[in-house]
Amino acid sequence: MTSTPRASTQAVAGRLVARTTEITDPGPLLELLPDAAEGAGEDPGLTAWLRRGEGIVGWGVAASIRTTGSGRFDDAVDWWREVAGAAVVRDDLRVPGSGLVCLASFAFADEPGESVLVVPRVVVGRRGDRCWITLIGDDELTPAPTLQRQPEPRAPGNVVFTDGDVDSAEWEAIVARAVERIGSGELEKVVLARDLVATTDEPLDVRWPLRRLGTSYEMCWTFHVDGLFGATPELLVRRERGLVTSRVLAGTIRRTGHDERDLALAATLARSSKDLEEHEYAVRSVAEALAPHCSSMNVPEAPFVLHLPNVMHLATDVAGVVPDTDGSTVLELAAALHPSAAVGGTPTKVAVEMIKEIEGMDRGRYAGPVGWMDAHGDGEFGIALRSAEYSGTRVRLFAGCGIVADSDPEAELAEAQAKFVPVRDALTAR
Numbered sequence: 001m002t003s004t005p006r007a008s009t010q011a012v013a014g015r016l017v018a019r020t021t022e023i024t025d026p027g028p029l030l031e032l033l034p035d036a037a038e039g040a041g042e043d044p045g046l047t048a049w050l051r052r053g054e055g056i057v058g059w060g061v062a063a064s065i066r067t068t069g070s071g072r073f074d075d076a077v078d079w080w081r082e083v084a085g086a087a088v089v090r091d092d093l094r095v096p097g098s099g100l101v102c103l104a105s106f107a108f109a110d111e112p113g114e115s116v117l118v119v120p121r122v123v124v125g126r127r128g129d130r131c132w133i134t135l136i137g138d139d140e141l142t143p144a145p146t147l148q149r150q151p152e153p154r155a156p157g158n159v160v161f162t163d164g165d166v167d168s169a170e171w172e173a174i175v176a177r178a179v180e181r182i183g184s185g186e187l188e189k190v191v192l193a194r195d196l197v198a199t200t201d202e203p204l205d206v207r208w209p210l211r212r213l214g215t216s217y218e219m220c221w222t223f224h225v226d227g228l229f230g231a232t233p234e235l236l237v238r239r240e241r242g243l244v245t246s247r248v249l250a251g252t253i254r255r256t257g258h259d260e261r262d263l264a265l266a267a268t269l270a271r272s273s274k275d276l277e278e279h280e281y282a283v284r285s286v287a288e289a290l291a292p293h294c295s296s297m298n299v300p301e302a303p304f305v306l307h308l309p310n311v312m313h314l315a316t317d318v319a320g321v322v323p324d325t326d327g328s329t330v331l332e333l334a335a336a337l338h339p340s341a342a343v344g345g346t347p348t349k350v351a352v353e354m355i356k357e358i359e360g361m362d363r364g365r366y367a368g369p370v371g372w373m374d375a376h377g378d379g380e381f382g383i384a385l386r387s388a389e390y391s392g393t394r395v396r397l398f399a400g401c402g403i404v405a406d407s408d409p410e411a412e413l414a415e416a417q418a419k420f421v422p423v424r425d426a427l428t429a430r
């Protein structure tokens with residue numbers, strides 16, 4: 001058993017006061033984020049959760065909590081219940097993302113790793129053609145800032161990439177070892193990841209990669225919470241007024257850059273027994289974790305192919321109804337789902353143990369839940385994939401692959417390389 005260190009809280013001075021007001025369209029939300037370097041030493045707390053230009057961005061820190069260990073989700077649930085329960089909220093819009101919200105990102109493993117929840121001081125959101133600002137303060141409202149499109153973020157300068165904890169040859173050997181153990185019947189699937197370290201000339205202005213991810217990977221959820229950023233195609237869970245949805249991905253093929261060839265490859269992917277098997281494990285793990293909370297569920301029989309600029313995935317959208325009698329918040333659902341077979345394996349416990357034993361690196365918050373939640377427990381959590389953690393000029397990129405009985409280590413390495421592309425390009429693109 002791992003111990004559960006207590007959560008460390010940055011105290012909320014008093015109760016939080018939040019007010020949401022409708023505003024005219026302020027332009028692309030990512031362009032509103034202020035320059036973190038101008039914050040006079042204060043934590044700028046830049047946060048983002050966006051897809052196709054809709055979602056929320058935030059800055060400033062009205063309240064936050066850091067938590068570790070196997071109790072990280074429970075600590076977060078308790079903290080948010082307390083903060084949201086005591087808050088005074090005025091929200092005339094009542095759309096997803098308006099009112100009091102927190103953004104959060106959780107460590108993949110029970111140990112090591114730190115999880116973070118942040119309530120920004122200023123949140124600006126867009127849903128359809130409605131836009132809003134929410135000001136959050138302790139005891140009294142944060143004064144309204146002037147919303148303006150910010151100049152182009154500072155460029156990272158030259159970027160040098162080096163192997164992370166495990167180089168490519170070693171990683172292939174690790175994958176080969178996993179395939180052997182799957183062959184001997186120890187487990188069915190394990191997801192193995194590796195990291196790549198980018199060193200930038202200038203301390204990273206996270207708005208630089210965020211803007212590029214937001215435009216190049218529109219169909220993904222572009223996010224940033226406390227130094228973890230990326231654009232994930234995988235939605236762990238969304239809860240919106242009793243309806244839950246999850247987009248499950250597993251089974252991948254690299255794109256060639258030629259539309260016709262890619263279409264042929266998409267058809268191959270949809271028929272590939274190796275990928276369908278890997279996908280089936282992931283869908284089953286999500287459906288089984290959601291079932292106890294749902295009065296009805298829809299699990300499509302066959303996946304569709306999701307086309308991204310770098311790769312294509314087998315994808316299934318699972319949906320369910322959470323009755324009022326269940327009352328689980330989106331965070332509790334995310335906790336129940338994590339780690340799904342898309343990032344852990346099957347059976348989960350054996351796979352997670354094997355990851356710890358052979359992967360050779362600390363995942364940090366990569367592949368953990370990342371997203372936002374409101375005071376009613378609605379919100380969205382994605383899986384932090386196609387992501388990186390940064391501090392100053394050091395950026396750690398992550399990518400992983402589901403390994404099954406007939407996985408080929410060389411092909412898996414190439415697949416992981418393709419999954420580095422979104423963040424790599426976002427750092428180096430002009």
Ligand SMILES: C=C(O[C@@H]1C=C(C(=O)O)C=C[C@H]1O)C(=O)O
Binds near residue numbers: 249342399403
């Ligand atoms: C683990 C990652 O991706 C996951 C693994 C996939 C696969 O092995 O086919 C596909 C999508 C994700 O569920 C990653 O991007 O790092």
